[in-house]
Amino acid sequence: MNNVQEESLRDQKKNRRRLQILEIARSIIATKGLRSLKVRDVAEAAGCSVGSVYNEFGDFDGVILTVNRETVQALTERLGGVPAEDPVRQLYGLAETYLEFFAENANLLRSLFEHRMEDDRPYPDDILQMVMDAFAxxxxxxxxxxPDADDVKIALLSRTLFSAVHGIISLGLEERMIAVPPQMLRQQVTQFLDAHLLGLGILPAR
Known part of the structure; x- marks a missing residue:
């Protein structure tokens, strides 16, 4: 075996280990929540040392941030599939799709919004931009x-709508509080959009 082949095998092994670590971390976050994620547990499940985890991702934040990137990318792809022929129905479709995604990936989305960097380091700009792209x-x-509203008003309105829908869904699915059945939660989101759009002079979708 020559040096090129050896290097290729090392790279393949490194990539497999990286993917395995990510899959283990994602599974723990998805099933138990971010607070249950411990680097030693991940390393043990992956059959490697804690140092190997750090070598792959720089630090444990790197593992979480990579999972969060994948989560927001999946969310954006799902939202991007909402039909856009009717703009009003598209707004309702975006809200309903967000509800469905949240219900399927509640802990992963909470990790995206609740993770705090070690040593109060700033959150990476690329993930913040990905979240903004989802809002957009x-x-x-x-x-x-x-059509007569300026870009600033539209940008603020889109953030407000997204944040409000997120809040309704997040609290509705929160197990520590009184959880709202999915169908009732869907009705609440729809009622919110009805009222907000009427306040803007826009007839709700029917």
């Missing part, structure tokens, strides 16, 4: 239903 999917339909 509400921008085009709002422009279509509010």
């Amino acid at each position: 999917l509400m921008h085009p339909p709002l422009v279509r239903v509010l």
Whole structure:
């Protein structure tokens, strides 16, 4: 075996270990929540040392951030699949799709919004931009239903709508409080959008 082949095998092994660590971390977060994620547990499940985990990702934040990147990317792809022919129906579709994604991936989404960096380091700009890009999917339909509004108003409105829908869903699915059945939660989100759109002079979808 020559040096090139040996290097290729090492790279393949490194990639497999990296993917295994990510899958283990993602599974723990998804089933037990971010607070249950411990680097020693991940290393033990992956059959490697804690040092190997750090070598792959720089630190434990690196593991969590990589999982969070994958989560927001999956969310954005799901939201991007909402039909855009009717802008009002698109707004409702984005909210319903977010509810469905949240219900399926509650702990992963909570990790995205609740993770705090060690030593109070700033959250990476690329993930913040990815989240903003997800928010921005509400921008085009709002422009279509509010053609006279300026970009600043549309940007603020899209953030407000996204944040409000997120809050309704997050609290509704929170197990430590009185959980709301999915169908009732869907109705609450729809009622919120009805009221908010009417306040903007936009007829709700029917």
